[in-house]
Amino acid sequence: MLQLRDLPTPEVLQRFAQRYPEADVTAIASFLMLLRVATDLSVALDACLSKHDLLQGRWWVLILLMREVDLTSTPSVLAEKLGVTRATMTGLLDGLEQGGLVQRILVPEDRRSVKVRLTEAGQARLDAVMPDYYTRLRQSMQGLNEQQRQDLQALLGVIDQGISAWDFK
Known part of the structure; x- marks a missing residue:
């Protein structure tokens, strides 16, 4: 599994956006951060589970x-x-x-x-x-209070609804 450790800076993303007008800098930055966190969580879960065989x-x-x-x-x-x-x-x-x-x-x-x-x-x-x-x-999750956790779930639900944009049918 690839893990992007070096996320692009806003300046780098802006350069890409100049070349590719479809690029939305904040959407790209948010997507890459979400992907990285999801990957990190999956790797952490694997490590936890492997301790239990x-x-x-x-x-x-x-x-x-x-x-x-x-x-x-x-x-x-x-x-x-x-x-x-x-x-x-x-x-x-x-x-x-x-x-x-x-x-x-x-x-x-x-x-x-x-x-x-x-x-x-x-x-x-x-x-x-x-x-x-x-x-x-x-x-x-201790850095998030109860309301922030609920907000996070709602935001992730919105992103989940947009996943159909990735369908290649």
């Missing part, structure tokens, strides 16, 4: 299963919720099952169907990870 993809699967009342879901639903292909989900589940963190259960009424259940070992792994994760998350 987990990768993000596997951790998200465990989280999604824990959210279910019966700790169970199907691979296709999990893939859809994570935004990954079914093949990718199969790989994630294979690794989690080998580690004893999830269990595949055959559905008796449809022998082609499989459900995935969070095991006690999977819940124990989450119980070890989540306090560390929540502590680090709280510390990283």
